[in-house]
Amino acid sequence: MTATGPATAPVTAALALGDDALVLSHRLGEWAGHAPVLEEEVALANIALDLLGQARVLLSLAGDEDELAYLREERSFRNLQLVEQPGGDFAHTIARQLYFSTYQHLLYAELAAGDGPFAPLAAKAVKEVAYHRDHAEQWTLRLGDGTEESHGRMHRACEALWKFTGEMFQPVQGLDIDWTRLDERWRESVEAVLRRATLPVPEGPRTGAWSAGAGRQGLHTEPFGRMLAELQHLHRSHPGATW
Amino acid sequence: MVTATALEAELLELAGAVPDPELPVLTLRELGVLRAVHVQGTDTVDVDLTPTYTGCPAIEAMSLDIERVLRSHGMREVTVRTVLAPAWSTDDITPEGRRKLREFGIAPPRVRDGSDPVPLSLGPTRTIATHAAADPDPVHCPHCGSADTELLSRFSSTACKALRRCLACREPFDHFKEL
Numbered sequence A: 001m002t003a004t005g006p007a008t009a010p011v012t013a014a015l016a017l018g019d020d021a022l023v024l025s026h027r028l029g030e031w032a033g034h035a036p037v038l039e040e041e042v043a044l045a046n047i048a049l050d051l052l053g054q055a056r057v058l059l060s061l062a063g064d065e066d067e068l069a070y071l072r073e074e075r076s077f078r079n080l081q082l083v084e085q086p087g088g089d090f091a092h093t094i095a096r097q098l099y100f101s102t103y104q105h106l107l108y109a110e111l112a113a114g115d116g117p118f119a120p121l122a123a124k125a126v127k128e129v130a131y132h133r134d135h136a137e138q139w140t141l142r143l144g145d146g147t148e149e150s151h152g153r154m155h156r157a158c159e160a161l162w163k164f165t166g167e168m169f170q171p172v173q174g175l176d177i178d179w180t181r182l183d184e185r186w187r188e189s190v191e192a193v194l195r196r197a198t199l200p201v202p203e204g205p206r207t208g209a210w211s212a213g214a215g216r217q218g219l220h221t222e223p224f225g226r227m228l229a230e231l232q233h234l235h236r237s238h239p240g241a242t243w
Numbered sequence B: 001m002v003t004a005t006a007l008e009a010e011l012l013e014l015a016g017a018v019p020d021p022e023l024p025v026l027t028l029r030e031l032g033v034l035r036a037v038h039v040q041g042t043d044t045v046d047v048d049l050t051p052t053y054t055g056c057p058a059i060e061a062m063s064l065d066i067e068r069v070l071r072s073h074g075m076r077e078v079t080v081r082t083v084l085a086p087a088w089s090t091d092d093i094t095p096e097g098r099r100k101l102r103e104f105g106i107a108p109p110r111v112r113d114g115s116d117p118v119p120l121s122l123g124p125t126r127t128i129a130t131h132a133a134a135d136p137d138p139v140h141c142p143h144c145g146s147a148d149t150e151l152l153s154r155f156s157s158t159a160c161k162a163l164r165r166c167l168a169c170r171e172p173f174d175h176f177k178e179l
Helices: A011-029 A038-062 A065-070 A090-113 A119-144 A148-162 A179-196 A222-237 B006-016 B058-071 B095-103
Strands: B034-040 B044-049 B077-082 B149-153 B161-166 B172-176
Touching: A011 A038, A011 A065, A011 A090, A011 A222, A038 A065, A038 A090, A038 A119, A038 B149, A065 A222, A090 A119, A090 A148, A090 A179, A119 A148, A119 A179, B006 B034, B006 B044, B006 B058, B044 B058, B058 B077
Parallel strands: B044 B077
Antiparallel strands: B034 B044, B149 B161, B161 B172
């Protein structure tokens, strides 16, 4: 697909946003055949498809989408460490969806309101992401304010992923965003959902000491290499293979 | 399209008559995804097409169908360009398109007032949406017309649809979500 867009989109920002969408799309796609119910399998696949479409447009602003997706090494990816974490149980996937879709929705709304090179894509994607956010919020409520088992799992998931949430608000070169304000609005929104869901707001640090904001600099966690191997294997074995 | 020539208007009509590959009851014109046709010279044409969802895989089939139709109408070079702005909205579906969707068994999207794309309200802790009685603009069952329907899943057979069930006739149905 060739999307018309300004050729001057800053590459760093296009890779950051595009890699977030590509990597999370792949992680959500891993649920195919494993989701708890059929409707949820379809929902996660549809969210993954939305993200893949966004990734294609964004990566095309930075270069050749296939080369960027299939032929880059791990250290060249600029995605958040949050999106590369393995899916975990369903609660982990929902906690990640809550943290990420809230961030993406707020960020795209800001970009859509401006007149920068990402405005056309953001204006379109913000409407799609609104459904992802709604999906995550409703599931957070249902699991948090559900059974003892679902509450416990959702609580553990929110705690486990909390340390990856600080990285989202590290400034990205080329994006004119008030990141401190974005972080405040994110916290307000996520905390309101957690409270409604009877879940405690995590209190731990929002970055890991050794890896603060490292995804945007190309440093990734151990599971990412294995995920990338799976994502790139076919193309590297059979260059240019098509359906 | 203010300065469209007669040929451009004719090609726009031809391209607009191409059926949607996933919802063949609708044409591309009724879906509202065909933005413009620009003729360069005598037999070269650029077509502007906008996707419903950014990741909608149907757009590639649409492009191929448009190319085929316009080539068979004497155009030698057909280029279909994907344009994102202004973003497509379900309000771009024509009234005729909405009627056809309903007849096909898909509840058409409600017309938006141009405000927030999705009401982000924290509802009950079940996936069932607010009861129909409390909703001023409920989704009607395309089979029996009842306004008493419930949400089963926000995402259905494609990203653009939600899965609902009618509480009157008990039939499940797809709802083309407002975007």
